[in-house]
Amino acid sequence: MxxxxxxxxxxxxxxxxxxxxxxxxxxxxxxxxxxxxxxxxxxxxxxxxxxxxxxxxxxxxxxxxxxVSEPSHVTVYFDAGFDLKTNKAGLGFAIYYTQNHQSYRIRKNSTVPELTSNNEAEYVALFEAIKQLEELHVHHQQVTFKGDSKVVINQLLGEWPCMEETLNNWADRIERKLEMMGVDAQYQDIARKDNREAHQLATKAMENVEIDSCKKF
Incomplete structure (x- = not known):
């Protein structure tokens, strides 16, 4: 906070x-x-x-x-990969937070079939990360979301128009979920090299390697 x-x-x-x-x-x-x-x-x-x-x-x-007993100081990194031939997407996100004076990191990935574009996959990756925050009972605080998708970040910041209906629906869904959780989203557009962890998770998902971990450090 x-x-x-x-x-x-x-x-x-x-x-x-x-x-x-x-x-x-x-x-x-x-x-x-x-x-x-x-x-x-x-x-x-x-x-x-x-x-x-x-x-x-x-x-x-x-x-x-x-x-103190609730997750706080939350930062989320998200990314996605997309195969044009199969319309299959690999999603990945890493969540850093503190709880009970300890620092934690969640790393998770998954695959999703039948998406329409890499931009949609990026939106879905972010939405999956937000669902994970909901499971952690993150609420009524600021959360920083970092990604290398300029489309997603700038559309959610309201700096770029969202003309595609599919992307607009995902943006609305994300905003409704965050409002329900009382989360004030701080979006940051970062370079690919600074999003390496989430990118690797998404890549592993495309290779059918599942990762789901929570680590204290």
Whole structure:
């Protein structure tokens, strides 16, 4: 979870101003707030989440303590391959997250028959990753999705039009699922070399090599 720190500052001579931070991980924001409080010069401290909700320090600390047992700091890498001759797609995704102060990685792939294009396969790979997040009970937080499909990323960001009905249906399905889960999706277009793990998973799926693992590291 990321928040913006809002601090109302009062100088020893009574001068006042307000500071706003950049988006910070909630643990970092709480630590900075503690530092400011040690100066005894803060009139008030607020934390503002991505939805615009305002928290005081006690509320946010209680919330983060409750969230420790749930998956957080989630990043998803996804990719797909597509065989034009058979219309068979290989899907792959890797999910990184923390839970109970431990870091985990899920790696999973699968094959899907009868798709229409590589772009559709990329959408399906993302949708399968989101279904995995749902099984993990990821909800009401920001999640970063990284892929090397400029079509999928830019269409979901709203920067490119989605004219094909098939792709538009997948985009709508993804947005409905994320809204239901309360997930604020942060999409990032990355280079193929930075998406190597998901690409290899998709390639292995095309070779009929199934991978389904969860590892603590």
């Amino acid at each position: 990321y928040v913006t720190l809002k601090i109302a500052y009062v100088s020893p001579k009574g001068m006042q101003t307000t500071f706003h931070s950049e988006e910070l991980e909630v643990e970092v924001a709480l630590a900075i707030a503690n530092d400011f409080e040690q100066w005894n010069r803060t009139k008030s401290i607020e934390f503002i989440d991505y939805k615009g909700n305002h928290w005081n320090k006690k509320e946010l600390k209680t919330y983060t303590e409750e969230m």
